[in-house]
Amino acid sequence: MKEETAIHVENLTKMFGDFTAVNAISFDVKKGEIFGFLGANGAGKTTAMKMLIGILTPTSGNADVAGFNVNTQPESIKKSIGYMSQKFALYDDLTVKENITFFGGIYGLTRKQINEKRYQLVEELELQEIVNELVSSLPLGWKQKIAFSVALLHNPKIVFLDEPTGGVDPITRRQFWELIYKAANKGTTIFVTTHYMDEAEYCDSVSIMVNGKIEALDTPKKLKEQFNAESMNDVFLKLARG
Ligand SMILES: Nc1ncnc2c1ncn2[C@@H]1O[C@H](COP(=O)(O)OP(=O)(O)OP(=O)(O)O)[C@@H](O)[C@H]1O
Numbered sequence: 001m002k003e004e005t006a007i008h009v010e011n012l013t014k015m016f017g018d019f020t021a022v023n024a025i026s027f028d029v030k031k032g033e034i035f036g037f038l039g040a041n042g043a044g045k046t047t048a049m050k051m052l053i054g055i056l057t058p059t060s061g062n063a064d065v066a067g068f069n070v071n072t073q074p075e076s077i078k079k080s081i082g083y084m085s086q087k088f089a090l091y092d093d094l095t096v097k098e099n100i101t102f103f104g105g106i107y108g109l110t111r112k113q114i115n116e117k118r119y120q121l122v123e124e125l126e127l128q129e130i131v132n133e134l135v136s137s138l139p140l141g142w143k144q145k146i147a148f149s150v151a152l153l154h155n156p157k158i159v160f161l162d163e164p165t166g167g168v169d170p171i172t173r174r175q176f177w178e179l180i181y182k183a184a185n186k187g188t189t190i191f192v193t194t195h196y197m198d199e200a201e202y203c204d205s206v207s208i209m210v211n212g213k214i215e216a217l218d219t220p221k222k223l224k225e226q227f228n229a230e231s232m233n234d235v236f237l238k239l240a241r242g
Contacts, residue, residue: 006031006158006189007052011061012070014047021047023212024061029205031157034180034190036200039209040240045193046162048209052191053160054078066157079108082151085162089147092136096127096146099135100153107154114153121149141172148179152188159183161192165199177202197233206232208239215239 007029014022022044029035039045050056052065054074063070066080090099100121104114122131125145135143144164151159161180165173173196180202184190192203200206200220207217216223216239220232229235 004031005029005064006033007035007063007065007191009052009061009063012048012051012058012063013060014044014051014056015059020212022051025209025212025214027207027214027217029158029189029191031189032184032187033204034184034192034202036203036206037191037193037209038200038206038236038240039193043209043240044212045209049160049162049191049193052077053081053083079154080157082154082156082159083162084147084151084159084164086164086166087162090135090143090150093134095134096131096138099146100150103150104153109154117153121146125149141168141175144168144172144176145179148176152183156188158189158191161190163193163195165194165196170198173199197231197236200232200236208236210240 005028009025009027011024011026012022013020013024025048037045037049047056051058051070052063054070054077058070065077068076068080070077091102094102097118100118101114104117109117122128130138130142148161148164165176177199180190180192194200203220205218206220206223207214209215216226218226223232223235224230227235227238229238
């Protein structure tokens with residue numbers, strides 16, 4: 001694997017019984033790239049992502065993630081990545097500060113490192129007013145921003161985001177993407193699934209999965225040219241929905 005390649009995937013496949021959920025997908029993600037992983041419901045995105053983060057064993061094929069192999073080194077992968085999904089985020093019944101401390105501990109940070117990170121996060125996200133509030137009392141957009149920052153606490157090389165902005169308004173989503181750009185500019189590789197096509201436009205590269213296969217993969221600009229489409233939404237409709 002080349003040094004500048006963050007993720008290298010080769011014929012990665014997952015079968016559930018006779019059903020092929022992920023069908024021999026192959027792609028590369030460069031270091032510091034924002035890689036959009038698109039597909040209609042049930043296309044196989046979550047299954048593919050679970051294999052890449054080392055929690056689901058592939059049926060066949062191979063992938064290297066942050067320099068580690070999904071088949072032989074899944075535990076090393078888990079330590080090198082951050083993960084955030086709509087379903088798994090923060091603890092509602094802990095305060096913002098307690099969540100940061102808790103997840104910092106899980107990621108193996110020292111008390112000093114956790115305190116430093118907490119001050120940095122409070123500053124960057126302007127959390128001064130809410131740091132001692134219960135997460136349950138915060139608007140969803142805030143929860144998402146804090147969850148993303150928590151996923152970056154241990155300076156992972158790659159962060160996997162599974163529909164991180166579901167259910168919030170376009171302005172809040174835009175603010176979330178500012179945080180994504182900031183992380184990518186610092187060299188963190190971003191692997192993101194989304195159903196929002198405006199967000200697909202923000203990615204450096206976009207892959208579109210249909211029935212377990214990657215049917216298209218390029219920059220948003222090139223995909224629009226290739227499909228003679230005005231927007232990523234048009235590309236998606238032409239491809240993913242037939
Ligand atoms: N553990 C499982 N056992 C059997 N089938 C599964 C299992 N997990 C997923 N599937 C099936 O594999 C297919 C792909 O599911 P997956 O969740 O990966 O899709 P997705 O693209 O992430 O969809 P969504 O956007 O709705 O999350 C679906 O048909 C799903 O029903």
